[in-house]
Amino acid sequence: xxxxxxxxxxxxxxxxxxxxxxxxxxxxxxxxxxxxxxxxxxxxxxxxxxxxxxxxxxxxxxxxxxxxxxxxxxxxxxxxxxxxxxxxxxxxxxxxxxxxxxxxxxxxxxxxxxxxxxxxxxxxxxxxxxxxxxxxxxxxxxxxxxxxxxxxxxxxxxxxxxxxxxxxxxxxxxxxxxxxxxxxxxxxxxxxxxxxxxxxxxxxxxxxxxxxxxxxxxxxxxxxxxxxxxxxxxxxxxxx
Amino acid sequence: xxxxxxxxxxxxxxxxxxxxxxxxxxxxxxxxxxxxxxxxxxxxxxxxxxxxxxxxxxxxxxxxxxxxxxxxxxxxxxxxxxxxxxxxxxxxxxxxxxxxxxxxxxxxxxxxxxxxxxxxxxxxxxxxxxxxxxxxxxxxxxxxxxxxxxxxxxxxxxxxxxxxxxxxxxxxxxxxxxxxxxxxxxxxxxxxxxxxxxxx
Numbered sequence: 001x002x003x004x005x006x007x008x009x010x011x012x013x014x015x016x017x018x019x020x021x022x023x024x025x026x027x028x029x030x031x032x033x034x035x036x037x038x039x040x041x042x043x044x045x046x047x048x049x050x051x052x053x054x055x056x057x058x059x060x061x062x063x064x065x066x067x068x069x070x071x072x073x074x075x076x077x078x079x080x081x082x083x084x085x086x087x088x089x090x091x092x093x094x095x096x097x098x099x100x101x102x103x104x105x106x107x108x109x110x111x112x113x114x115x116x117x118x119x120x121x122x123x124x125x126x127x128x129x130x131x132x133x134x135x136x137x138x139x140x141x142x143x144x145x146x147x148x149x150x151x152x153x154x155x156x157x158x159x160x161x162x163x164x165x166x167x168x169x170x171x172x173x174x175x176x177x178x179x180x181x182x183x184x185x186x187x188x189x190x191x192x193x194x195x196x197x198x199x200x201x202x203x204x205x206x207x208x209x210x211x212x213x214x215x216x217x218x219x220x221x222x223x224x225x226x227x228x229x230x231x232x233x234x235x236x237x238x239x240x
Numbered sequence: 241x242x243x244x245x246x247x248x249x250x251x252x253x254x255x256x257x258x259x260x261x262x263x264x265x266x267x268x269x270x271x272x273x274x275x276x277x278x279x280x281x282x283x284x285x286x287x288x289x290x291x292x293x294x295x296x297x298x299x300x301x302x303x304x305x306x307x308x309x310x311x312x313x314x315x316x317x318x319x320x321x322x323x324x325x326x327x328x329x330x331x332x333x334x335x336x337x338x339x340x341x342x343x344x345x346x347x348x349x350x351x352x353x354x355x356x357x358x359x360x361x362x363x364x365x366x367x368x369x370x371x372x373x374x375x376x377x378x379x380x381x382x383x384x385x386x387x388x389x390x391x392x393x394x395x396x397x398x399x400x401x402x403x404x405x406x407x408x409x410x411x412x413x414x415x416x417x418x419x420x421x422x423x424x425x426x427x428x429x430x431x432x433x434x435x436x437x438x439x440x
Contacts (some may be wrong), residue, residue, distance in 0.1 A: 060342065061433035081346060087432070088344020099339045099436065103265030113343040115254055144265075160343065 006069075007167050007200050008034040008057055013066030015052050015223075026052045027063070028223040034168075034202060039194045039213065042204045044220035050204035053220065054172045057202065058091055059083050071167045088116050092161025096173035098153040100145040106156045107132060107141040113163040131159045135189060151182035158189060162199070169193070171203040175210075184209060250349055259356040269329070274365045276325030277412055280318035281369025282376065285408045287314040289377025292400065296393045297385055319415060322365075326358060326419035334427045338435030347428040351421065358420035359413060366412025370405045 015027040026049050034040050042050050055061035056068060059075045068075050070090055078086060087093075100109050110128040119127070132138050135155040145153050154174060161169050171190065175183035191213045193199045203210060211217060219226040263270045291307040340350050381390060394401065427435060 055433040058342075058432075060436075061431045084341070084344050084346045087342060093342050095436075099335075099342070101336065101339060103262045108261070112258070112340075115250065115258075116344040116346070116349060118250070164344070 005035055006033045007036045007038075007071055008202065009067075009069040010053075010057065011067045011069075013053075013056055013068060014064045015049075015056065015061075016064045026223055027056070027066075030066070030220075030223070030225055032218055032225060032228065034200065036167075036200055037194070037198045039191065039201045039215045040203070040218060041210045041214040041216075042202065042218045042220060043206060043210070044226070045206065048220045049223040050206075050220055051172055052223075054170055054202075054204045058093060058170045059086055060093075084116075088113060089164045090167045092158075092163070092166040092169040094154070094157050094161050094169065094171040094174045096176045098145070098150070098157045098177075100153055100156055100160070102145050105142050105144055106137060106148065106159075109145070109156055110160045110163050113160060117164050119164075128159075128163070131162050132156075134162070134193075135159045149182075150178050151185055154178065154182075154186050155189065158186070158193070162193070162197075166199075168200040168202060171201065171205070173205055173207070174203060175205065175207045180209075183207060187213060250346075250352070255352050255356050259353055259360060262353070262357055263360060270361065273325045273329050274361050274368075276321050277361060277365025277416060278369040278372065280321035280415075281366055281408050281412050282373035284311075284314040284318040284411070285370050285373025285404065286376040286380070287311055288404055289374045289401075290380055292397070292404070293377065293381045293390070293393065294384075296397055297381075297389075318411065322412065322415040323419040326361075326416050327423055330354060330420055330423040330427065334430070334435050334438040337424070337427045338430070338432050338438065341428070341432040341435060347425075350428040351424050354420050354424040355417055358416040362413040362416035363409065365416070366409035369412060370408035373408065374401065374405065 010033075011031050013027050013030045014025070016023055016025050018024070030049070030053060042053055044050050052061075056063050057070070059068075059070070059078070063076075070086060073086065073090075075083065075086065093099075101112065104112065107125075107128045110131055111124045114124045114127065129138070129141065132141055135158055137152060137155050137159070140148060140152060140156075143152075145156065148156065154177075158169075158174075169190075174190070175186055178186060187207075187209055190201055190203070194201050203214075215231055217229045219229070287307075287310045291311055294307065337350055340353070341347075378390065378394065385393075427438075430438070
């Protein structure tokens with residue numbers, strides 16, 4: 001795999017949908033780039049289009065116009081099969097509501113993306129164990145989501161996102177359903193993965209706790225990029 | 241741009257394991273669904289058996305037209321009951337389909353998961369439905385003929401009963417698969433974002 005500088009590039013992305021007779025312009029020309037191994041937060045008030053951007057980057061929903069490149073691949077040109085492959089191998093998703101498969105244990109939840117990727121059973125076992133240890137749930141492998149706390153479920157979700165060594169982890173409000181302390185733990189875990197494993201993380205959030213650990217913050221307002229701040233700028237702002 | 245994509249290996253044992261886990265996890269829901277199938281098939285099997293036995297006992301004519309009616313209705317009831325159970329069972333899991341899509345499941349993978357589940361339920365429901373139904377069909381004729389008489393007739397026509405038994409299971413399997421395939425296929429065609437947003 002080539003180590004291109006930008007792992008996500010989105011250019012002039014528009015998204016419109018109709019609600020009854022009204023046309024909603026959810027995204028009105030969004031452009032930004034995200035570097036490999038960066039930790040970026042997409043921030044903005046509710047309804048500003050954060051989740052729409054999350055869905056667009058993740059190939060979870062189509063956009064009206066504009067270009068989206070993940071790892072140099074234009075996702076608009078992919079067919080259903082290639083999109084599934086992209087979601088399987090290149091992107092790991094973390095959701096506000098965890099979205100684990102309730103019928104399966106923590107370890108099985110991590111293994112299922114590997115099943116879809118065709119990883120042999122032995123390798124799956126080994127790798128899922130390793131990832132579970134990485135997120136600090138080594139002793140919870142056999143528990144089903146219903147037997148885990150919210151924070152633990154989100155850790156399993158993070159572990160699942162890591163299953164196929166994705167180029168990027170996308171998180172949609174990962175801390176919104178968690179209390180303050182648990183939210184901080186999850187943020188700490190994401191930051192650790194970012195620093196130690198070099199995982200690129202893009203998080204749509206309105207959790208201000210994310211600010212201090214993000215390399216960059218993309219502020220969204222009314223479907224447009226309001227401003228992009230580097231961490232250095234934020235610290236200067238705070239001091240002045 | 242070329243993505244070099246190998247065909248992922250999604251073996252049957254894998255599919256069976258995932259489907260089995262889903263049935264086990266939703267045990268009571270699965271039981272209810274299976275009961276819907278059993279009820280439909282049992283009703284149909286009972287009426288068909290009754291009709292056959294009347295035929296074998298060569299009771300006076302005039303009952304026949306009435307019997308055809310009942311058999312027709314029993315088929316409709318079975319069809320309605322089974323389709324309804326399966327449609328509901330898939331519909332309440334559209335969000336789960338969205339999750340499978342997010343973690344890289346192909347549409348065909350997802351449909352396969354649901355079809356195998358439906359097959360397992362269909363075989364189970366068809367089997368018990370047929371046993372209960374045929375048993376009831378025989379039972380309601382006990383006032384018409386003695387047990388010895390019935391035994392003789394049933395033994396003479398055992399192969400027909402066997403065909404009826406297999407037909408019941410087959411109908412259960414076909415109806416459950418079809419009533420699962422159509423909504424599962426439709427749901428798997430949704431974009432993952434739409435499927436995740438889906439509210440019942």
